[in-house]
Amino acid sequence: MKPLPTVHGQEDLDFGGRFKVERLDLEFSNGARRIYERMKPRGRGAVIVVPMRDADTVLLVREYACGVHRYELGLVKGRIDPGETPEQAADRELKEEAGYGARKLEVVRAMTLAPTYMSHQTHLVLASDLYPEKLEGDEPEPLDVVPWRLDALDELMLREDVSEGRSLAALFIARELLWKRSKA
Missing domain, CATH: 2.20.25 (N-terminal domain of TfIIb)
Structure with missing residues (x-):
């Protein structure tokens, strides 16, 4: 090297x-x-959360994406606030955006957007054992929560309203990780 x-x-x-x-x-x-x-980066980075409703189903959210001026379907995500761990930020964002908390949170890995010119990192957090709990967030309107089966990611990746690379990468990473664990 x-x-x-x-x-x-x-x-x-x-x-x-x-x-x-x-x-x-x-x-x-x-x-x-x-x-x-x-x-x-400004702050401590961000989290992207893969909230598993059950062993086969992830919860996605639909929210307005100003950059492309349309509604996008993707994963819960947000900043890590001062004093928070990635797990705490993931649980807070999940409650704010999807109306669920998680009893089990696991940081899988950090991901970068454009490592050749950005040092920002997003921590991929796998959330499971969900329970209903809503916190007030900064979204201007309630977000739609959409369950999606992991075995149908091939359909999701081709949808026009699913274009965010972090969400797509996190979903495929989580699916592979969960599949390997189920075979162990």
């Missing part, structure tokens, strides 16, 4: 507070030097 590039300098760039960008002066093992810029 190659050694990591040497950092000769770093500088925070100010874009009016909306985005945090860091400029890095890097030298690679072959002597090449480059300037890279990366977006730095």
